[in-house]
Amino acid sequence: MSISRRKFLGWMGAAGLGVTAGTKARAASNAHFEGYPNSLAVLHDTTRCVGCRRCEAGCNKVNDLPAPATPFDDLTVLDRKRRTDAESYTIVNRYGAGGEGQAPLFRKNQCNHCLEPACASACFVAAFHKTPEGAVVYDASVCVGCRYCMIACPFEIPTYEYDKALAPRVMKCTMCHPRVLEGKLPGCVEACPVEALSFGSREEMLKIARERIRKQPERYVDHIYGENEMGGTSWLYLAGVPFRELGMREDLGVTPAPKLTSGALGAVPIVVGLWPVLLTGIYAVSKRKDKIAEEEKRQAVAQAVEAADQKAAEAMAKAREKAEKEKTGAIDKAVKEALAEAERKAQEEAAKAAAEAAAPTDDTAEGPEGTTPPAPSDPKPTEEDA
Amino acid sequence: MSASRTAVSRSLLTPFNIVAGLILAVGLVITVMRFTGGLGAVTNLSDYNPWGLWIGFDLLVGVALAAGGYVTSAACYIFGLKRFHSAVRPAILTGFLGYALVVFALHYDVGRPWRLPYPFIVQPGTTSLLFEVGACVALYLTVLFIEYSSAPLEWLGFRKARNLVVRLTMVLTILGVVLSTLHQSSLGALYLIAPSKLHPLWYSSYLPIYFFVSSIIAGLSMVIFESSLAHRYFHDKMDETHRRETDGVALGFGKAASLVLFGYLLIKVIGLAVDNNWHYLTTGWGAWYLVEVLGFVALPCYLYAVGVREKNLTIIRRTSGLAVLGIVLNRLNISLVAFNYHLPSSERYFPHWMEIAISVFVVTVGILAYRFIVTHMPILYEHPEYKDAH
Amino acid sequence: MEGGFFTLQDFMYFTKGVTYLIMVGALIAVTAFWLYLTDRDEDVTAEHEEE
Ligand code: SF4
Ligand code: SF4
Ligand code: SF4
Numbered sequence: 047m048s049i050s051r052r053k054f055l056g057w058m059g060a061a062g063l064g065v066t067a068g069t070k071a072r073a074a075s076n077a078h079f080e081g082y083p084n085s086l087a088v089l090h091d092t093t094r095c096v097g098c099r100r101c102e103a104g105c106n107k108v109n110d111l112p113a114p115a116t117p118f119d120d121l122t123v124l125d126r127k128r129r130t131d132a133e134s135y136t137i138v139n140r141y142g143a144g145g146e147g148q149a150p151l152f153r154k155n156q157c158n159h160c161l162e163p164a165c166a167s168a169c170f171v172a173a174f175h176k177t178p179e180g181a182v183v184y185d186a187s188v189c190v191g192c193r194y195c196m197i198a199c200p201f202e203i204p205t206y207e208y209d210k211a212l213a214p215r216v217m218k219c220t221m222c223h224p225r226v227l228e229g230k231l232p233g234c235v236e237a238c239p240v241e242a243l244s245f246g247s248r249e250e251m252l253k254i255a256r257e258r259i260r261k262q263p264e265r266y267v268d269h270i271y272g273e274n275e276m277g278g279t280s281w282l283y284l285a286g287v288p289f290r291e292l293g294m295r296e297d298l299g300v301t302p303a304p305k306l307t308s309g310a311l312g313a314v315p316i317v318v319g320l321w322p323v324l325l326t327g328i329y330a331v332s333k334r335k336d337k338i339a340e341e342e343k344r345q346a347v348a349q350a351v352e353a354a355d356q357k358a359a360e361a362m363a364k365a366r367e368k369a370e371k372e373k374t375g376a377i378d379k380a381v382k383e384a385l386a387e388a389e390r391k392a393q394e395e396a397a398k399a400a401a402e403a404a405a406p407t408d409d410t411a412e413g414p415e416g417t418t419p420p421a422p423s424d425p426k427p428t429e430e431d432a
Numbered sequence: 433m434s435a436s437r438t439a440v441s442r443s444l445l446t447p448f449n450i451v452a453g454l455i456l457a458v459g460l461v462i463t464v465m466r467f468t469g470g471l472g473a474v475t476n477l478s479d480y481n482p483w484g485l486w487i488g489f490d491l492l493v494g495v496a497l498a499a500g501g502y503v504t505s506a507a508c509y510i511f512g513l514k515r516f517h518s519a520v521r522p523a524i525l526t527g528f529l530g531y532a533l534v535v536f537a538l539h540y541d542v543g544r545p546w547r548l549p550y551p552f553i554v555q556p557g558t559t560s561l562l563f564e565v566g567a568c569v570a571l572y573l574t575v576l577f578i579e580y581s582s583a584p585l586e587w588l589g590f591r592k593a594r595n596l597v598v599r600l601t602m603v604l605t606i607l608g609v610v611l612s613t614l615h616q617s618s619l620g621a622l623y624l625i626a627p628s629k630l631h632p633l634w635y636s637s638y639l640p641i642y643f644f645v646s647s648i649i650a651g652l653s654m655v656i657f658e659s660s661l662a663h664r665y666f667h668d669k670m671d672e673t674h675r676r677e678t679d680g681v682a683l684g685f686g687k688a689a690s691l692v693l694f695g696y697l698l699i700k701v702i703g704l705a706v707d708n709n710w711h712y713l714t715t716g717w718g719a720w721y722l723v724e725v726l727g728f729v730a731l732p733c734y735l736y737a738v739g740v741r742e743k744n745l746t747i748i749r750r751t752s753g754l755a756v757l758g759i760v761l762n763r764l765n766i767s768l769v770a771f772n773y774h775l776p777s778s779e780r781y782f783p784h785w786m787e788i789a790i791s792v793f794v795v796t797v798g799i800l801a802y803r804f805i806v807t808h809m810p811i812l813y814e815h816p817e818y819k820d821a822h
Numbered sequence: 823m824e825g826g827f828f829t830l831q832d833f834m835y836f837t838k839g840v841t842y843l844i845m846v847g848a849l850i851a852v853t854a855f856w857l858y859l860t861d862r863d864e865d866v867t868a869e870h871e872e873e
Contacts, residue, residue, distance in 0.1 A: 079827060079829050079830045079833060080828065081829055082828045083828075129480070130479070132479075161829065162829055162830050163831065166559075166831050167559045167625060167834075168557075168560050168561075168562065169557045169560055169562075170556075170562040170566055171547075171550050171551045171555050171556070171557050172556065172558075172560075172835065173557070175831075175832075176832075178828070188550055188554055189544070190547040190548060190550055190551070191542045191544045192541075192562060193477075193482035193542075194482075194560065194562045196479065197482055197623075197625070197626055198625040200626070200628045202480060204479075205479040206543070207543075208470055208472030209469070209470045209472040210470050210543075211467060211468050213544065214543040295774075298628050303625055303831075304559060304830045304831050305830065306627065307624050308834065309637065310561060310617070310618065310621035310624055310640050311564070311838060313617075313640070314614055314841075315844065317610065317614055318614070318845040318848055318849065319845075319848055321610045321613060325506075325510050325609055325610070326606060326856055329510045329511075329512070329602065332510070332512030333512065336512055556842070558834075558838035558839045558841075558842055559834045559835050559838055567842075607849065
């Protein structure tokens with residue numbers, strides 16, 4: 047994949063390429079990726095490094111970085127641990143100088159140009175990519191500034207221009223990619239006075255490193271840092287002490303960064319493929335359940351109503367009968383009562399009238415006439431209980 | 433109807449308004465500083481600590497706590513739990529506001545916010561989990577906006593548009609759940625790429641699953657929590673249905689949250705076993721991890737259960753607060769506390785006060801927007817003209 | 823670059839790109855398919871729409 051191809055790889059580009067590249071990568075799911083053949087690398091032999099900071103100066107010059115606060119020949123900066131920052135792509139630190147007679151150790155730090163860069167895997171605008179030449183390069187023209195690349199890099203290399211308001215960039219060593227394309231050496235390699243840095247194809251650098259270890263086993267620990275770390279890097283290190291004493295992490299493992307996320311990324315399309323089916327299924331089932339429940343309810347109600355209807359019919363017949371009885375009973379009772387009342391009143395009136403006959407003053411005629419009900423037919427004796 | 437409801441004659445100088453006004457003023461000043469002086473002027477971010485509070489809190493916590501929208505609408509529309517219906521609208525509103533604020537806050541955090549659409553229109557970084565998160569959040573925000581838009585459409589009286597949105601509910605709900613599953617889990621998956629920086633007790637290949645499951649807990653708990661707050665402050669804005677159903681919602685969601693917390697606890701333990709991390713439990717980090725898992729997962733799980741068994745709404749409401757805190761703690765642990773655990777303390781990150789101020793500012797904007805919307809639009813009550821249509 | 827991929831990163835960049843496009847298609851397709859599936863099923867469609 048060249049820069050130009052990647053650049054044009056927009057959505058549509060990806061779709062179009064599916065036809066051409068897809069066939070060639072058919073067996074790639076279990077394929078092993080070896081990296082670009084003949085890609086270049088730097089070998090840093092820390093046993094040779096004298097901590098002169100010339101590489102820092104060289105890097106500063108070839109990359110037109112701002113002049114440092116303390117000049118490069120001031121070695122007192124080595125007294126404290128430094129890291130790469132937005133104004134320096136590379137840093138030399140001193141380690142382990144403590145014991146008497148023990149020579150201090152130095153290590154140069156910069157981007158390791160991973161074979162499978164975590165920064166490239168993490169960037170959501172694909173601003174980083176591994177070039178066939180070996181460098182991992184960054185494209186500030188698309189960078190959004192999320193700084194996820196900095197989270198991802200296991201070597202804590204990328205830095206950010208936090209002080210720029212308008213166009214902050216991620217800053218990191220470029221392995222002098224433009225110079226290398228011109229056939230020149232990286233600035234730091236060129237500047238190194240003691241050949242602690244060598245530049246060439248990665249295979250060749252590995253060969254040289256192995257050769258040195260073989261020839262002087264007492265000088266070197268038997269490990270080439272970067273051969274396999276995080277899937278391998280294009281910056282390789284030799285050391286005379288365990289690498290952790292040079293401030294390098296030995297617990298990074300050999301898993302290339304893209305592998306760390308491939309599981310989660312692989313799950314994404316599966317969720318997209320199956321979730322809608324699953325959820326629609328659940329929806330349909332719960333809908334169906336509702337409907338069945340409703341249906342059952344309706345049926346149950348219908349049955350109940352039917353049964354109830356029959357019962358009700360019977361009950362109604364009975365009830366009607368009873369009601370009839372009751373009604374007649376009630377009427378009879380009422381009539382009886384009314385009659386009794388009338389009788390009583392009539393008697394009262396009669397008595398009253400008789401009593402008042404001697405002194406006829408009041409209107410007595412209304413009472414008996416108004417209250418006397420029309421005589422009903424024969425009162426029938428009935429039961430009163432309900 | 434809105435006219436009558438807005439006629440709340442209250443003095444503008446309530447203590448709440450004064451505090452909110454102050455926060456907004458400070459926030460605006462810092463905003464100017466941020467966009468003229470760069471991130472360095474207002475944050476403690478460094479090359480070792482590229483992500484600070486604005487990612488840890490505003491993004492991770494914000495998205496997790498906005499999960500109520502998808503959880504509630506899934507419960508109501510997909511699982512057919514109609515009795516939660518009155519909870520859907522407030523939950524979708526908070527979801528929508530939550531996501532809108534997350535996106536708003538991101539503009540502070542990224543270096544060149546005007547390029548935020550670049551991953552989708554210029555050059556997609558398809559291998560990045562962040563790309564996945566970005567795509568889903570952008571889509572989901574749109575989905576939430578459409579779902580939520582039925583409320584302002586009712587408010588404005590656009591009947592046709594509103595009915596179309598309601599017709600789409602099912603499709604939107606399913607799409608929302610799919611997108612939420614993806615980006616909630618992918619937020620956890622963001623950290624998969626940095627096993628060497630995140631403490632092993634928090635790093636796990638199950639991180640995406642942890643984030644997804646805990647987002648359900650966050651969603652359920654937030655709905656309970658918000659509804660108890662809304663009850664206190666917006667009681668007059670609620671209709672009968674809402675008031676009647678709230679207790680049922682709290683009970684039902686409390687039960688669900690308890691169950692999910694139980695499952696979450698189980699998979700946390702399984703995670704320990706899978707990576708053989710038991711021995712870390714005896715270290716200081718282990719103690720902190722146990723505080724998180726026992727105090728903010730196991731405890732709320734138990735308390736919810738007690739509350740549900742005893743039908744005690746007070747316990748459930750208090751527990752929801754605890755559970756929400758637990759999610760906040762978990763997200764901050766992963767993004768800030770346990771991240772870069774290997775660095776010396778001098779290189780560790782602690783937020784600058786201005787970062788905190790911006791986070792407070794963002795939350796305040798959210799509360800004000802929420803207040804404006806529930807006092808004006810049919811959120812906590814059903815619009816009289818559309819009662820039938822639900 | 824004579825075809826193929828040299829790094830896992832490039833391989834994934836390409837395959838994930840294709841997968842994303844498929845995902846967009848899948849979401850549209852599943853909706854369309856559901857409509858096709860329940861087209862004649864008046865009940866479900868009606869419910870589907872009214873809910
Ligand atoms: S060392 Fe870091 S910045 Fe350099 S290529 Fe590797 S991951 Fe990227
Ligand atoms: S800061 Fe820039 S280069 Fe780094 S991941 Fe974000 S967009 Fe990519
Ligand atoms: S390779 Fe180039 S950019 Fe990298 S450290 Fe050396 S001089 Fe600097």
